[in-house]
Amino acid sequence: MSGPLLWLILFFVAPVLFVAAYSVGAVGIFPSDTGVVSLDAWRHFLGGGSVYMSLFWKSIRMSLTVSIAVVLLAYPIGYFLALGVRKRKYVLLLLIIAPFLTSYLLRVLAWKVILGDAGVLNSFLSWSHVRSPDEPITWLLYSQFAVMLVLAYVWVPFVALPIFVSLDNLDRSYLEAAGDLGAGRWRTFVRVTLPLSLPGVVAAFLFVFIPTIGEFVTPLLVGGTSGYMYGNAIQDLFTRGTAWQTGSVLALFLLGVVAVLMALFGRFIQARSVTA
Amino acid sequence: MIEAAASRGALGLLRLFFIALVLFLYLPIAILAIFSFNAGDVSFPLEGFTTQWYERFLTNPTLFNALRRSAMVALFSSTIAVTLGVLAAFVLVRRNFVGKPAASALFFSPLVVPYVVFGVSLLVLFTAFDKILAESTGYFIGLGLHSVVIGHVVVSLPYTILTIMPLLERLSISLEEAAQDLGASPWQQFRRVTLPLLAPALISSFLIAFTLSFDEFAIASFLSGTQATWPVYLFAQLRVPSQLPQLVAVSSVIFFASLLLVLTAEVVRRITAKRYGEAFASRGLA
Numbered sequence: 001m002s003g004p005l006l007w008l009i010l011f012f013v014a015p016v017l018f019v020a021a022y023s024v025g026a027v028g029i030f031p032s033d034t035g036v037v038s039l040d041a042w043r044h045f046l047g048g049g050s051v052y053m054s055l056f057w058k059s060i061r062m063s064l065t066v067s068i069a070v071v072l073l074a075y076p077i078g079y080f081l082a083l084g085v086r087k088r089k090y091v092l093l094l095l096i097i098a099p100f101l102t103s104y105l106l107r108v109l110a111w112k113v114i115l116g117d118a119g120v121l122n123s124f125l126s127w128s129h130v131r132s133p134d135e136p137i138t139w140l141l142y143s144q145f146a147v148m149l150v151l152a153y154v155w156v157p158f159v160a161l162p163i164f165v166s167l168d169n170l171d172r173s174y175l176e177a178a179g180d181l182g183a184g185r186w187r188t189f190v191r192v193t194l195p196l197s198l199p200g201v202v203a204a205f206l207f208v209f210i211p212t213i214g215e216f217v218t219p220l221l222v223g224g225t226s227g228y229m230y231g232n233a234i235q236d237l238f239t240r241g242t243a244w245q246t247g248s249v250l251a252l253f254l255l256g257v258v259a260v261l262m263a264l265f266g267r268f269i270q271a272r273s274v275t276a
Numbered sequence: 277m278i279e280a281a282a283s284r285g286a287l288g289l290l291r292l293f294f295i296a297l298v299l300f301l302y303l304p305i306a307i308l309a310i311f312s313f314n315a316g317d318v319s320f321p322l323e324g325f326t327t328q329w330y331e332r333f334l335t336n337p338t339l340f341n342a343l344r345r346s347a348m349v350a351l352f353s354s355t356i357a358v359t360l361g362v363l364a365a366f367v368l369v370r371r372n373f374v375g376k377p378a379a380s381a382l383f384f385s386p387l388v389v390p391y392v393v394f395g396v397s398l399l400v401l402f403t404a405f406d407k408i409l410a411e412s413t414g415y416f417i418g419l420g421l422h423s424v425v426i427g428h429v430v431v432s433l434p435y436t437i438l439t440i441m442p443l444l445e446r447l448s449i450s451l452e453e454a455a456q457d458l459g460a461s462p463w464q465q466f467r468r469v470t471l472p473l474l475a476p477a478l479i480s481s482f483l484i485a486f487t488l489s490f491d492e493f494a495i496a497s498f499l500s501g502t503q504a505t506w507p508v509y510l511f512a513q514l515r516v517p518s519q520l521p522q523l524v525a526v527s528s529v530i531f532f533a534s535l536l537l538v539l540t541a542e543v544v545r546r547i548t549a550k551r552y553g554e555a556f557a558s559r560g561l562a
Contacts, residue, residue: 003364005364011401018397077294079281079290084290090546101534104491106531107304110308111304113307114307120320122319127320153300153301185282189281193281215392221514251396251397
């Protein structure tokens, strides 16, 4: 039992503890690190006024929008596969999930190629004379819209899974009972199916919300300056210059937010639905 | 049952929506693949069929180097992750001990930790360690493929555990007990009975971990140092417009290769899950 546990303690728990220590100045890496332990970096970040705090809330807003959109898109898919298909539902499910299992970077790249000023979409519009070549739709790429579209695209397949699982495990006799008691299909859905599938919906929501708050790859490729997110700030602080202490504060704060979310809603997530 | 869930009209709408979503999911990738054969750049109008982008990447040594590095990292990290995953799955399925819920939470927590946080944490750890090492011995290790391997093992581990656990739960413990009764040592019992029965789960968890590592960008971007892996290289090259068609070509190849790998893993897993379900389940343990 010690092998995997040791690996995680050395390379997963210890690094996080190091970041925590670094964020209060207890560890020195650069010559500019004073070695004085203080909470100044934390105070500055949490005390309002910090640009990073407003960036955090912007990222939360974007992640929330994406998560809600994705759940709304994925629910009908899960419903259709679990309750509307008689044969081959696992094959169809795999059709939806398969893109998720392939390269993330490539899927983002595909959209970058499509949305650019001289990209596939704009060049198609001007080639087919829908728009003049001098006026490409510029907000398609390097915008918050682009970031949210691509994030939704990337996460829909993954989120269909927990929703499907919760609906597929539903006891069908409830639906028949509701019908026998005179409820129409819509009423059955609102009063029986939807409430029973809520745990799956919450899990699906968290599956998108948690990873997208810290997202930095998609904004980097399609976000430009207006699509810049909290995760980009962390990446920049660690890859440009030596402001690692601020970066450590930001990283640890994000981890804390995730921990709180998991403590509140983690019971809805069954790790198993990841590979169901 | 379907009648209770949706009317004929509603079912038609759902089917349409499903088809639309499948198109939404696959169209961008299809576009990428089509343009990889386009003689012009990556925009309309299409200017004729060519395989020059494919030929060009086949003769691009830096690109191949990056691919080779990623393959190495994926090979090492998935081998380690599967080995550790087997051990962890055994503990979680077969043992009871104080602190098991905590251990289980630790095993699965890499699933929810944002990669950017994990990446920079390892960066801080390695840098701090190197600094101490350099001060005391004059040597240091530096970042590179080894650090990427270490990080990828951590994030693949939950997936390998989750793939191995269900099969292990279905495997009747009586098979192992029978081997023991027949005089097998614990090692023989593992090598001759448990391991062959687990083989399908090991293959599919290896394939999952391999694809995950091969494509992983966020963690690798912090830890690869000067030894760019394939996604890190791809990302850096995206800033050079003239490189784009070539990158689109190699990307399409890799997309379909990884799709094939993942589907193979999935098929292997489902077939064996079914077979084992019939043969071994419901003997009190499953």
